[in-house]
Amino acid sequence: MSDLATLAKTAFDPDAPRRVGVAVSGGSDSMATLHLLAPFYEVHAVTVDHGLRPEAGAEAQFVAAACARLGVPHQVLHWRGSEATGNLMDAARRARMRLIGDWARGQGLDHIALGHTADDQAETFLMRLAREAGLEGLSGMRRSYQSDGAHWHRPFLDVTRAELRQYLRDAGIAWVDDPSNSDPRFERVRARAALAGLSDIGITAEGLARVVGHLAQARAALDAGLELFVADYVVQDRGALRIDRAAFTRDLAPELQRRLLNAALIWVSGADYPPRAAKLERFLHDPEPCTLHGCQIIRHGAYLYVAREFSAVADLRVPCDQIWDGWSLEALDGQDVSGLTIAALGPSGLPQCPDWRATNLPREALLASPAIWAQEKLIAAPFAGFENGWKARKEASSFAATIFRR
Incomplete structure (x- = not known):
């Protein structure tokens, strides 16, 4: 069995059901994920048409035809991306994940595979480095995580895009290229170009993915200690988080205070990312009640509350x-x-x-x-x-x- 086939066969937890969802855009990464998983699982595929390009409808039909040849059920979901404001790629990603999550629940699917690769991991690292991210951001995308009642998996996160494309070529499987992947207006495209330029000094996607793995191990070690603190001193209180203020000051080093508040702000706000590092640093330096990331940090008796901000x-x-x-x-x-x-x-x-x-x-x-x-x-x-x-x-x-x- 090839290395890719082994990764596919062990893509999900041993006790996960054999019936799983796969997000397929038609690009090389997701097409490889679809074809690699199909022999081992009862796969259900989904494609999101963002309505951003005229070719999107034809690409969805391309995926539908590939799924039909595999005997895989396939559904197309639609999002009116032309109405999005702000960061278009981020809005599209959020909409895609929300739509896929809703689809999975409707299909009774608890586990969903995504086609992210080591290249995506390296590009994400560079983008977060540019934002001066802390350990949370620099430790990269997780191989598996839970969100909104579903388990999301990235089985090929250690595999390069070139390896997946070689697999597709060897198997005679076609894919589509999204022209937006070459548009320098988008941050990820600029990060991809920067990564290519770094190869002259020996920095590669595989190498950065390994660095991210080392940082993830460090993050896991910190999280193990922080989780004990949360169990003893943090209470989930009707959508807010109540933190014992004395224990927060006494027991947590500044880095752990920052990590806890970042996590609390993400959970309360429902955001995908923590606030900019400088904003939280200002609070930690001068811990007065404040609004941050669509939330409020409030002193209330012996506690510090992280709660939703009304204006948000x-x-x-x-x-x-x-x-x-x-x-x-x-x-x-x-x-x-x-x-x-x-x-x-x-x-x-x-x-x-x-x-x-x-x-x-x-x-x-x-x-x-x-x-x-x-x-x-x-x-x-x-x-x-x-x-x-x-x-x-x-x-x-x-x-x-x-x-x-x-």
């Missing part, structure tokens, strides 16, 4: 059967929910909750908590002592599971 969600309103800022709300008594929406409790809703002080949550955290509204009338605020037959559930895994065991 003030304009977010969705129907009550949709997810609001990572929360789903459910009526438990069969009441009519037509016309109801989820929005932040806010300063207009809090006075309608006479028992909010008994919750022991900071006022600032309650303002950003999810509530049920009938236009301007408050129906329920589960975190503010006004459940009224409603329960709130966070879609993400627990803080410890998300940060330390994904």
Whole structure:
């Protein structure tokens, strides 16, 4: 059995079901992933058409034809990428992962494979190095992680793109080239060009991937100690994180304080990345209450709270059967929910909750908590002592599971 076949056969945990999902764009990395996994698993493939290029529809059909030849079920998902604002590639990546996660849950698939390679790992390292990232960022993409109820895997993260393309050529398997992969407007393309230029001094994708692996081992060692602290001194409190302030100051070195707060800010905000290093350093140097990364860091009694910032969600309103800022709300008594929406409790809703002080949550955290509204009338605020037959559930895994065991 070839090395690639061995990696494919052991791509998932031994107790994982044999029925798995694979994200396939039609590019070389994902096409190789599809064909390598298909002999060993009951594969279901999915392609996201971002609507950004006229060729995207034909590329999705190319993947569909390849899947049909393999006998693999395939589905195309659509995202209106032309409406995205800000960082287009980041918005497309977020949309792709969200759509694929929703698709997997609908198909009853718990495990999903992605076609990232050692080249992607090296490019990511360079991009994060340019942002002056800490150990979290420089330790790279994880081989497996949990997010939104699914297990995501990168079985070929130690394999170069050239190796996967050689496998495809040897097997007579075609792939498509996305022209945006050569567009220097995008940061990853510039990182790819920089990586190619570094080969003159012996820096390669394989070498950087090994460096990232060493950093990941260092990160794991730090995380092991930090996880013990979290178990003893950090409480997940209705969407906020409550940290024992004395223990935080007494027991954690500055680097571990930074790592804990980075992890807390990511988990509370639902963001993929921590804040810029300089912003968090300012707080650690002068630990006064502040807003950061769409969150608030609040002193409340003996505790430090990391909670959602009201202004970050003030304009977010969705129907009550949709997810609001990572929360789903459910009526438990069969009441009519037509016309109801989820929005932040806010300063207009809090006075309608006479028992909010008994919750022991900071006022600032309650303002950003999810509530049920009938236009301007408050129906329920589960975190503010006004459940009224409603329960709130966070879609993400627990803080410890998300940060330390994904």
